[in-house]
Amino acid sequence: MIIFDLDGTLLNTAKDLEIALNYALRAHNFPEKTEAETLALLGNGIDALVAGALPQGRQNPDFEPVFTTFKTYYSAHLNDYTAPYPGIIPLLQELRRRGVKMGIVSNKFDEGVKALAAKFFGGLIDYAQGVSNTVKKKPAPDAVFALIAAQNAATEPNIYVGDSEVDIETAQNASLPCISVSWGFRTRDALLQHGAQTVIDRPEELLEHI
Incomplete structure (x- = not known):
């Protein structure tokens, strides 16, 4: 097997993930990530992607709102470019x-x-x-x-x-x-x-x- x-x-899936991540970061007034920065964060799940994009990661008080925004947007745009x-x-x-x-x-x-x-x-x-x-x-x-x-x-x-x-x-x-x-x-x-x-x-x- x-x-x-x-x-x-x-x-x-990189483009759709990058777009969704930057949508969520913009929505919560965080700086966007480049394609290279996003690629470096991929591989360990979307929670790790969002955490890696935020200062203090999961300890950031805005982690949950940003993650929710990301997942909602990404779920609706799973295969725009994928x-x-x-x-x-x-x-x-x-x-x-x-x-x-x-x-x-x-x-x-x-x-x-x-x-x-x-x-x-x-x-x-x-x-x-x-x-x-x-x-x-x-x-x-x-x-x-x-x-x-x-x-x-x-x-x-x-x-x-x-x-x-x-x-x-x-x-x-x-x-x-x-x-x-x-x-x-x-x-x-x-x-x-x-x-x-x-x-x-x-x-x-x-x-x-x-």
Whole structure:
């Protein structure tokens, strides 16, 4: 089974996240973030994104209002600019043709993960799980284990695919091999610095590792 991260791995969600973040920051009189600053904050969920954009982070008295504004706006604009990275759909189609089970585990809120998975990957992805009150964020391996159990894949070879240091740590915590991708929110060098063992630069390269 192949377990994919979502943002920065299958989907380029950066523009919609940047727009939503700056909308919320403007609404509460905080300075906006550049594209590069926003990218550096991505990977650990939208609460971490908002916290990283504010002075004092979660301790800022305006954290909750800014977060609420962000989530409300982003939920209404999940896919204004979001799209699969080039080569992703053909990759998933080929994996499906080969009978490979596939799932998504994301630090995005669960409703958003399921909505995006249904829109872009309906019929290709077997399972999509985001963060909820009952599912811990990555790098905790809980959601990965839940996915493997739901797909009866415990005795199969399982691979984790992601674009960030959070994904590398998640795979380690789940005792799974990790394939890191360089087309997402982190550079190849950054991934290697965080201990990536295998880095691919194009989606079709994944086929060489299954």
